[in-house]
Amino acid sequence: MKRIEYFLLLGLLSLCITSCDDLFEFHPNQIRLESHERDLTAKSLARLQQQQPGDTLRILVMGDTQRFYDEAVDFVKHANTFENIDFVIHQGDISDFGMTQEHKWVHDIMKDLKWPYLTVVGNHDLLANGSKVYQQMYGPLNYSFTYGHTKFVFVDTNSREYGFNGKVPDISWLTGELYQRENENFSQAIVVSHVPPHDGDFDRNLEEAYHDVLKSSRRVNLSLFGHIHNWQTSTRYNDNIVYHGTTTVKKRGFTYLKVWANGFDIKTIDY
Template structure:
């Protein structure tokens, strides 16, 4: 009798998609995998698209209901090519948090991609992000604009001088055939105390000195901000948090970048 019950219990647990052995689990059979690459394949290159229009949002942690409302608001807008989620998908780096938000974002009509936030790196968050979304530093080109997505969460690495990865970043921002402009995307902006203080100047100088850099986009502070750097007055634009029910619609036409704040 005991053996029969044990076998029955094993079958139940094996067949239960929601069973977790630990809150520190980095993936389960329900987890999304490689979201960024999957959605970039859907997006394509935009080779014939002369207007690049996308949404910037961030800090979706603890905001599943707002994320549902966000998807409805974005879907109601015309001509949105894709959505950029600028980090802090989760609050505690827990698998279920990222699954809840990712499931809500599946309702978006345009594809979305994410960059890693500081909260996404706590506990097992880095492993969860790598499994669910992909690399921490990556880039893609759409409509002739190269989007350079990267990790700027210096405090999570004890300000070790390696985050952001300046060598990788500078290589990504070199002139490239078919690329007319560049947009950098990361979570922590360089004017924030969570950015590695030893890398603020080289990072900002890199942005300012990159020909064709249209903007550096960020989240993290939970409030909108824009400031400028260098003689070219390169804009550093920070979006509000998902919980504040606001996002940015950014448009690039003929290498001119404009944006508007949208409440939902």
């Protein structure tokens, strides 16, 4: 090869590496996000702050999208036929393998919703490099916000992914969120998680403490979860706290939840 051809080839390779960087994925666990794909939880909460909540909140709850992209697209189309929805909750397992591209594909579908959507982290979202992906794309693994008369507490309950280390879920953090502070004003709280406390992927040593926090706060009547890929509604601990599980989008179902001061109504929707 002539010297001029050699340097021309090097130049073309350099140009491709610098200008075509976004066209190639060099490793499945790399994190490559555009600015509009970052801090999505904060952006959704900012949209919520611009809305005026009514006496009755209307929320759609879905989840476990994993690789069920066609079903997720159909969910968005059906969800957008509803009126006066405040926001949508994704119950976790956004991805199947915790990869960046999976999260991006699902967000590319969910961004077509007419309303803000908020997520709780699922066990599949923590696989591989997933914890970093989730936190960069969405935000904290544990967070809360108050909307109208209700506080919503989103908590990481994926104990198995942490080796049942006794720290997940974070009982101390949860306790602090459910007890009203001086600058907070809410009449009730709804706890949102991926894995429910009665599931084998939840730390058995923390199950009783977790439910006791919800009960002793005297503000929680409803806890939402996903993970089981089926419908499930029960009061499992001989009190009035309802644990409601929403099925996976693979089975083409979601929950239509209405919430008013100290009350709620649950409808399961097939699409």
